[in-house]
Amino acid sequence: MSGLKCRNCGSTDIEEDNARGDAVCTNCGSVLEDSLIVSEIQFEEVGRGAAAIGQFVSAESTGGATNYGYGKFQVGSGTESREVTIKKAKKEITHLCQQLQLTQHYIDTALNFFKMALARHLTRGRKSTHIYAACVYITCRTEGTSHLLIDISDVQQICSYELGRTYLKLSNALCINIPSVDPCLYIMRFANKLQFGAKTHEVSMTALRIVQRMKKDSLHSGRRPTGLCGAALLIAARMHEFSRTILDIVGIVKIHESTVRKRLIEFADTPSSALTLDEFMSVDLEAEQDPPAFKAARKKDRDRIKDIGEHELSKLQMEIDTHLEKDLKRIQKNTMKRLTGGIADFAGDKDFEDVESANFIEESNLEAIKECLADTPEVVEQRKIVLSGLKPDIESMCRPAPSELLEAEKAKENDVIEDLDLEGLDDEEINNYILTHEEAEYKNNMWNALNAEYLKEMREKEARLAKEREEGKPEKKKRRPRRKAIGPSTSAGEAIEKMLQEKKISSKINYDILRTLTEGSIAGASSVTATEITAAEAMDIKNVPIIVENGPIKQKNSRSKPAYTIGGPAAKVPKLEVGLPVAAEPATPTKKEPVVVENDDLDEFVDDADADADGEAEPEPEREYSSLKDMLNNGEEDDYYGYDEDNY
Amino acid sequence: MESTTDSALRSLLQTTASSKQNPHNTLQPLQPAVTPIVEPKDVQHEVKLQNVVATVSVACELNLQDINFRTRNSEYTPSRFHGVVMRMREPRCTALIFRTGKIICTGARNEAEASLGARKFARILQKLGYPVKFVDFKLQNIVATVDLRFPIRLENLNQMHGQFSSYEPELFPGLIYRMVNPRMVLLIFVNGKIVFTGAKARKDIMECLDKIYPTLLSFRKN
Numbered sequence: 001m002s003g004l005k006c007r008n009c010g011s012t013d014i015e016e017d018n019a020r021g022d023a024v025c026t027n028c029g030s031v032l033e034d035s036l037i038v039s040e041i042q043f044e045e046v047g048r049g050a051a052a053i054g055q056f057v058s059a060e061s062t063g064g065a066t067n068y069g070y071g072k073f074q075v076g077s078g079t080e081s082r083e084v085t086i087k088k089a090k091k092e093i094t095h096l097c098q099q100l101q102l103t104q105h106y107i108d109t110a111l112n113f114f115k116m117a118l119a120r121h122l123t124r125g126r127k128s129t130h131i132y133a134a135c136v137y138i139t140c141r142t143e144g145t146s147h148l149l150i151d152i153s154d155v156q157q158i159c160s161y162e163l164g165r166t167y168l169k170l171s172n173a174l175c176i177n178i179p180s181v182d183p184c185l186y187i188m189r190f191a192n193k194l195q196f197g198a199k200t201h202e203v204s205m206t207a208l209r210i211v212q213r214m215k216k217d218s219l220h221s222g223r224r225p226t227g228l229c230g231a232a233l234l235i236a237a238r239m240h241e242f243s244r245t246i247l248d249i250v251g252i253v254k255i256h257e258s259t260v261r262k263r264l265i266e267f268a269d270t271p272s273s274a275l276t277l278d279e280f281m282s283v284d285l286e287a288e289q290d291p292p293a294f295k296a297a298r299k300k301d302r303d304r305i306k307d308i309g310e311h312e313l314s315k316l317q318m319e320i321d322t323h324l325e326k327d328l329k330r331i332q333k334n335t336m337k338r339l340t341g342g343i344a345d346f347a348g349d350k351d352f353e354d355v356e357s358a359n360f361i362e363e364s365n366l367e368a369i370k371e372c373l374a375d376t377p378e379v380v381e382q383r384k385i386v387l388s389g390l391k392p393d394i395e396s397m398c399r400p401a402p403s404e405l406l407e408a409e410k411a412k413e414n415d416v417i418e419d420l421d422l423e424g425l426d427d428e429e430i431n432n433y434i435l436t437h438e439e440a441e442y443k444n445n446m447w448n449a450l451n452a453e454y455l456k457e458m459r460e461k462e463a464r465l466a467k468e469r470e471e472g473k474p475e476k477k478k479r480r481p482r483r484k485a486i487g488p489s490t491s492a493g494e495a496i497e498k499m500l501q502e503k504k505i506s507s508k509i510n511y512d513i514l515r516t517l518t519e520g521s522i523a524g525a526s527s528v529t530a531t532e533i534t535a536a537e538a539m540d541i542k543n544v545p546i547i548v549e550n551g552p553i554k555q556k557n558s559r560s561k562p563a564y565t566i567g568g569p570a571a572k573v574p575k576l577e578v579g580l581p582v583a584a585e586p587a588t589p590t591k592k593e594p595v596v597v598e599n600d601d602l603d604e605f606v607d608d609a610d611a612d613a614d615g616e617a618e619p620e621p622e623r624e625y626s627s628l629k630d631m632l633n634n635g636e637e638d639d640y641y642g643y644d645e646d647n648y
Numbered sequence: 649m650e651s652t653t654d655s656a657l658r659s660l661l662q663t664t665a666s667s668k669q670n671p672h673n674t675l676q677p678l679q680p681a682v683t684p685i686v687e688p689k690d691v692q693h694e695v696k697l698q699n700v701v702a703t704v705s706v707a708c709e710l711n712l713q714d715i716n717f718r719t720r721n722s723e724y725t726p727s728r729f730h731g732v733v734m735r736m737r738e739p740r741c742t743a744l745i746f747r748t749g750k751i752i753c754t755g756a757r758n759e760a761e762a763s764l765g766a767r768k769f770a771r772i773l774q775k776l777g778y779p780v781k782f783v784d785f786k787l788q789n790i791v792a793t794v795d796l797r798f799p800i801r802l803e804n805l806n807q808m809h810g811q812f813s814s815y816e817p818e819l820f821p822g823l824i825y826r827m828v829n830p831r832m833v834l835l836i837f838v839n840g841k842i843v844f845t846g847a848k849a850r851k852d853i854m855e856c857l858d859k860i861y862p863t864l865l866s867f868r869k870n
Contacts, residue, residue: 149816150818161819164818164819168814171814172811175811177810177811179807180802180803180817181816181818218799220817221802221803221817221838222802222817222821222822222837223817223821224817225817225818288870290869291799291838291839291869293837293838294798294799294839297839297840297841298797390862390863390866391808391809392809392811392863418707418781418782419781420767420770420771420774420781421767421782422767424764424767425764425767425768425771429738430768430772430775431775432720433719433721433736433772434718434719434720434772434775434776435717435718435719435720439720440717440718443716444717447713447716447717447724451726451727453727454726454727457727458726
């Protein structure tokens with residue numbers, strides 16, 4: 001605060017009065033600021049009692065034009081539209097959370113999710129109720145409460161699939177990695193509703209055990225958690241001698257009877273269902289079952305093979321067998337010949353030879369077997385190396401696919417055949433599709449009769465339009481297609497150009513003149529902005545001399561070159577971001593590369609240059625760009641801009 | 649191969665040294681252990697195309713009512729849909745024909761059928777007297793399925809590949825995997841069956857399968 005200077009006389013002798021909330025220059029007497037923001041609260045006596053002095057400013061407000069000047073008289077008006085949106089969201093989310101019996105903590109989290117969505121423009125084109133509900137649901141999922149999507153859609157009176165879509169979109173765009181639903185969460189909740197009285201806990205514990213078992217036998221994957229809970233609760237209730245029908249359960253878990261029945265049948269197919277009650281509570285079967293859908297598919301396969309006809313198969317098998325026999329015999333003969341060779345002729349030596357060869361064969365066989373035994377563990381290990389939980393491979397994703405390259409080549413060739421190729425077309429068949437004159441007439445009449453209403457409507461519409469045109473009414477505006485994302489640009493000037501084409505930011509700026517400023521060169525543009533960026537540059541001044549010390553200017557250029565996409569391919573950057581957060585391991589090598597390159601450049605120089613390079617190379621291009629943008633955004637408010645920054 | 653030579657040797661021993669008791673006599677020829685791991689190459693043969701969508705333009709304005717009256721296999725309900733729906737027996741496919749001359753041919757089982765079907769539809773229009781060309785034929789979407797024959801842990805897959813996948817059993821039983829490159833969407837089910845959509849060519853599907861296969865293998869159950 002002491003660094004503040006009077007704008008009129010340059011004096012630093014400024015007095016602030018927190019009670020009044022203003023700052024006055026004691027030298028010339030001009031009021032530099034009123035409605036100062038203070039962090040302390042003071043009270044004053046008024047007719048009805050005590051009241052806080054001044055006005056509260058919420059932490060979310062960005063300052064700007066809030067209540068400037070007239071604030072004290074127009075409470076609530078003049079707030080930014082975003083603030084209004086957030087306020088509304090807060091109200092709605094609070095309402096929703098209260099209906100779902102969620103505490104303040106959840107409300108805050110949900111509201112933060114909403115703010116994130118708002119900042120990324122994800123709220124556009126979606127119903128606000130869906131957004132609120134999705135935010136609350138994301139909160140529920142991340143915090144692991146026992147709320148289902150259907151509960152929230154029930155409270156909000158919206159379609160749960162529509163809400164699901166919104167929720168998926170949000171969670172995906174905000175990169176929130178949401179853990180999968182655990183059916184165990186819902187057991188307690190449903191058990192409470194089933195009126196088990198004092199035994200609620202016991203029953204739910206049993207149900208929990210059943211669900212755990214079901215999960216082990218992968219009954220749960222691809223299935224709604226509620227169905228699983230329903231089946232488990234039904235079994236558990238009956239185990240504890242409560243009479244509950246499927247219909248009782250169905251009413252509470254909100255799922256169809258047949259689904260619960262199906263889960264029960266699937267559970268009956270697992271080996272754990274064969275255990276007695278006591279056994280089930282004490283024994284944990286090691287073996288895990290394949291999912292029922294998988295079993296069903298295999299069974300289908302087997303049935304199909306049976307259907308093909310066993311006799312056909314056996315015929316085929318016989319054929320194969322005879323062929324194999326033949327091959328075997330041939331091989332045997334060959335080996336015989338090879339081993340015994342011509343020696344077989346000498347009848348006298350045969351016995352001796354046989355014994356010798358048998359010995360030799362035995363030895364070699366033993367050796368081979370030993371080798372095999374020695375080999376096998378290695379082989380097994382090799383197989384085992386393959387994998388547990390592969391992560392996404394970002395490098396392969398960024399590499400252009402061979403198909404893309406091929407396509408690009410094809411596009412270059414670009415030979416166009418425009419005429420219809422008649423090869424393989426049967427004219428007679430095609431003639432069959434075409435009706436005769438009488439048939440066409442008949443179909444025409446029928447069609448006219450069927451579509452009479454539509455035709456009438458169309459005629460009326462046309463008449464109306466013709467009339468409007470005669471009266472000189474302007475035609476209805478067609479909805480403008482959505483703006484395309486601004487592509488990457490090579491220089492700041494180009495970027496401004498693109499932005500100007502994209503939208504006119506303010507009606508108070510003469511864009512033609514502005515364009516002449518940027519047209520000349522980037523140097524010209526930067527000289528214009530120089531006045532604005534002095535403050536920012538002042539901070540950089542510290543860095544500059546150090547760099548000069550470290551190396552010649554040439555080096556600076558080379559350093560700024562790898563600078564992580566300066567005029568940045570704006571479209572590419574977020575893509576990378578999407579990939580990075582989860583797969584930290586595969587990401588690191590790709591991220592390291594630029595750093596390594598930089599080190600190569602630098603290793604002749606002093607070590608601390610490294611730190612400088614990081615500190616300097618990044619902010620510079622960004623600063624230039626952002627200050628230009630600021631100039632365009634609030635050209636007239638530049639003074640406030642600098643001033644505010646000093647104040648905080 | 650090993651087993652055959654082994655048995656050959658055994659029989660050799662039996663014939664030659666019958667007097668001596670050979671320990672190998674009791675050995676059974678060993679079959680090479682059946683490995684349940686299917687190589688991706690084999691899986692590629694299992695890929696079945698289910699649907700191919702192609703677009704083409706005949707590059708002339710069409711009178712849809714006229715087309716509807718004069719063809720046997722067409723529907724036209726402008727109050728519901730602004731195009732003629734034309735069906736065909738051989739190859740079995742359906743075309744949506746629009747006023748601008750654009751045709752969308754769906755339902756073909758492979759690329760050749762899609763091309764043949766589109767040309768047949770264009771030929772029908774030609775027979776009706778329109779100055780038909782055959783411009784910009786393009787496959788827009790190929791849907792294919794494959795059965796990997798091993799169960800997959802969807803939860804774990806979803807956890808590790810969260811930025812590409814979404815698995816919400818409350819909404820849909822399969823895991824939806826949005827692959828970035830090639831840009832396709834896969835529906836992965838717990839029983840090892842996979843649906844590929846969004847492919848522009850058959851090789852996209854093969855490439856995609858090659859890429860996802862080791863991942864899925866690493867999340868197989870048991």
